[in-house]
Amino acid sequence: MLYHLKMVESQYDICIIGGGINGAGIARDAAGRGLKVLLVDQGDFAGCTSSASSKMIHGGLRYLEFYDFGLVRKSLAEREVMLKIAPQIVHPMEFCIPHQNAVRPAWMVRIGLFIYDHLWPRKKLPASSMINLKTHKFGKPLGKNIDKGFTYADCWVDDARLVILNLKSAELKGATVKNYTRCTDLTRSGQSWTISLKDMKSGHDDKVSAKVVINATGPYVHEFLKTTNHLMNDTPTLRLVQGSHIVVPKLYDGDHSYLLQLPDKRVIFVFPYGGYTMCGTTETDFSGDPIEASATQSEKSYLCKALNAHFEKQTNPDDIVWSFSGVRPLFEDHETDVRTISRDYRFYQDRRKDGALLLSIFGGKITTYRTLAEEVMEILRNDFPQLRGKWTDQKELPYCPIKLITDSPDEKDIKYFIREEWVREVDDLIWRRTKWGLHLPKDKLEQVKKMTQSLLEKGDRHDAE
Ligand SMILES: Cc1cc2nc3c(=O)[nH]c(=O)nc-3n(C[C@H](O)[C@H](O)[C@H](O)COP(=O)(O)OP(=O)(O)OC[C@H]3O[C@@H](n4cnc5c(N)ncnc54)[C@H](O)[C@@H]3O)c2cc1C
Numbered sequence: 001m002l003y004h005l006k007m008v009e010s011q012y013d014i015c016i017i018g019g020g021i022n023g024a025g026i027a028r029d030a031a032g033r034g035l036k037v038l039l040v041d042q043g044d045f046a047g048c049t050s051s052a053s054s055k056m057i058h059g060g061l062r063y064l065e066f067y068d069f070g071l072v073r074k075s076l077a078e079r080e081v082m083l084k085i086a087p088q089i090v091h092p093m094e095f096c097i098p099h100q101n102a103v104r105p106a107w108m109v110r111i112g113l114f115i116y117d118h119l120w121p122r123k124k125l126p127a128s129s130m131i132n133l134k135t136h137k138f139g140k141p142l143g144k145n146i147d148k149g150f151t152y153a154d155c156w157v158d159d160a161r162l163v164i165l166n167l168k169s170a171e172l173k174g175a176t177v178k179n180y181t182r183c184t185d186l187t188r189s190g191q192s193w194t195i196s197l198k199d200m201k202s203g204h205d206d207k208v209s210a211k212v213v214i215n216a217t218g219p220y221v222h223e224f225l226k227t228t229n230h231l232m233n234d235t236p237t238l239r240l241v242q243g244s245h246i247v248v249p250k251l252y253d254g255d256h257s258y259l260l261q262l263p264d265k266r267v268i269f270v271f272p273y274g275g276y277t278m279c280g281t282t283e284t285d286f287s288g289d290p291i292e293a294s295a296t297q298s299e300k301s302y303l304c305k306a307l308n309a310h311f312e313k314q315t316n317p318d319d320i321v322w323s324f325s326g327v328r329p330l331f332e333d334h335e336t337d338v339r340t341i342s343r344d345y346r347f348y349q350d351r352r353k354d355g356a357l358l359l360s361i362f363g364g365k366i367t368t369y370r371t372l373a374e375e376v377m378e379i380l381r382n383d384f385p386q387l388r389g390k391w392t393d394q395k396e397l398p399y400c401p402i403k404l405i406t407d408s409p410d411e412k413d414i415k416y417f418i419r420e421e422w423v424r425e426v427d428d429l430i431w432r433r434t435k436w437g438l439h440l441p442k443d444k445l446e447q448v449k450k451m452t453q454s455l456l457e458k459g460d461r462h463d464a465e
Contacts, residue, residue: 012038012176013384015195015210017183017224020050021159021366022345023216024166025373025392031173032395033377033388038208039167039175040197042182044428046163048290049218050366051432052326054245054269054281057082057090057155057367059119060343061259062267064112069119071344075367076120079155082367083124086162086397092125093156093271094256096138098310099148103261106130106148113152128152141252141311156257156271159366160432161404164421165397166369172398179422186213186228188355201424212383214376215360219290219327225360236348236362237332239341240287244295245280246303247273247322247438251311260310268306274405274439276321279303286327295323322438331362345372347379357383404434407444414452415460422462426452 014030016023019041027039041047059076060068082090099106113128133139133149167177184205185196193213197206217224222238225231251270258270271278282299300317307315331346345364351357359379364372370392381387400421402413417423417433426449430437436448 010038010176010208012036012208012210014038014212014214014380015040015183015193015208016214016216018214018216018218018220019045019163019167019177019179020048020216020218021046021163021166021369022218022361022364022372023214024050024163024170025369026214026216026376027170027175027177028166028173029370029373029377029392030380031170031175032391034386035380035384037170037175038210039170039177040181040183041179042200043180043291044425044432045167045177045179045422046160046432047179047428048220049326049328050163051160052243052245052293052324053159053366054243055157055159055271055366056093056269057157059116059154060365060367061112061116061152061154063343064115066342068342068344069115071342071368072116073119074344074371075365076116078367078371079125080120080123081370081393082157083155085370085393085395086157086165088397088399089161089165090155090157092153094126094151094153095259095269096131096133096256097150097152097259097261098133098139098142098146099150100146100261103263103265109150113150116152122153125153125155137254138256138258141313143310143312146310157366158435161400162366162369162397164433165400168398168421169395177422179428180424183224183228186230186358188352188358191356193356193358210356212357212359212380215358218361219286219329221329221360221362230350230358232350235350235360236346238362239330239332240285240290241328241330241341242284242286242293242325243281243328244284244293244299244303244323244325245278246295246300246320247276247278248304248307248315248319249277249321250275251277251307251313251315258310260306262306262309268303270307270310274435276438279307290327293325293327295325299325329363344368347375349379405439407440409434409436409440409444409448411451411455414448414455418452418455418460419462423452424456424461426456 013035016039031037059072117127134147180200182198184198187194304315330341346362348360402416423429
């Protein structure tokens with residue numbers, strides 16, 4: 001026991017396990033309300049689900065079909081907040097729905113869009129409309145058999161950067177955030193937790209203490225409870241569902257997107273993506289390690305088939321230039337059809353014998369991460385009565401001073417991301433802090449990779465002098 005205590009070097013109010021969007025949002029909110037916060041991630045920030053989403057800040061038009069009005073309303077309200085607090089990375093986007101009468105009758109789509117327009121007041125986004133695709137510019141790249149359609153608006157976000165900006169903001173408010181640091185064990189001693197951490201780069205073990213632990217490990221939420229011996233009989237069950245996206249050579253000009261209705265009643269989205277076209281997503285039950293999720297051949301064929309049924313230009317799985325997959329951690333409510341499982345979030349509070357709180361998060365969306373964090377703060381009021389009030393809906397997220405869309409990043413730019421945004425591996429830089437992995441010409445990308453590797457080997461990092 002004495003040895004144990006000696007190892008406890010730092011004491012925090014809350015320790016957040018997981019640096020995806022939910023962990024990052026909670027860290028920001030809590031630090032801004034005066035709590036002493038530690039956040040750790042076993043890999044890179046946004047390295048898991050939070051960089052593999054469809055990148056929409058949206059109400060979720062399709063959830064109306066399952067009468068999930070509460071979630072749609074909450075998400076539409078949040079869409080307005082995100083436009084206000086993150087104008088640098090949240091952008092309005094117009095969507096076209098090519099009409100397929102065989103999937104849903106036009107009157108049904110019109111009613112859905114009417115409800116979507118009116119569930120929450122819009123300040124910037126236009127209302128939906130019906131369009132003639134024979135004459136409207138959105139019809140140009142589509143098959144000649146599609147003559148009618150609809151438009152509506154939602155928002156698009158760079159999901160990985162949203163995580164980083166929340167972490168930057170948390171750090172500016174005093175939080176300590178560490179990537180490549182895994183939580184390996186959790187021991188409750190009365191009103192406090194002892195948390196075992198492993199530096200995944202050096203192998204160094206450490207221990208810290210906190211009054212509250214937040215399990216924001218996304219698709220690992222169950223696994224984490226299991227490995228730390230905190231899985232209980234009443235812990236909610238989890239359904240892991242893989243979703244894949246493909247990136248293919250450009251199918252159309254313009255910065256609008258498409259929502260395609262498929263014969264199996266699913267919908268998929270098609271977006272412009274830095275000179276390419278991105279399309280997703282699938283929904284397939286998943287087992288295994290979420291970080292290893294990758295698009296299967298059948299998912300690639302399914303998405304190409306959907307594109308080919310709508311666009312003139314045909315796409316083969318061989319044309320795919322990049323694909324990525326994420327695993328949705330859905331709260332299991334015994335639905336058999338994955339389409340109909342709610343995308344809302346739930347909390348599971350474990351305070352055994354009135355001891356310290358372990359709060360686990362199930363589910364959620366990028367769109368609602370901020371309200372999720374606010375609800376967590378309300379729960380924490382029991383533990384920290386001095387907690388300050390809500391603030392994150394009013395204050396903008398920080399700006400990045402480096403140009404992200406560029407053909408010629410230099411050493412100064414790379415150093416910025418290493419020192420200010422926690423880059424520890426080349427992929428952190430080229431796939432998450434930026435999308436240079438996709439956009440840069442091959443020779444320039446090779447140069448950037450070499451330069452980054454060399455800076456990292458020289459010991460350049462976030463906490464370097
Ligand atoms: C295909 C797909 C499309 C989606 N599209 C949208 C969309 O368009 N709009 C939207 O709003 N939402 C969307 N979502 C939902 C959204 O992406 C997720 O709800 C959100 O990213 C989950 O974030 P998270 O922080 O809970 O999990 P994650 O981002 O997975 O973060 C969890 C983190 O915990 C870390 N971790 C795990 N175990 C440990 C440990 N022991 N120690 C330290 N760290 C640990 C992991 O490394 C990981 O980084 C989509 C999801 C998917 C899969």
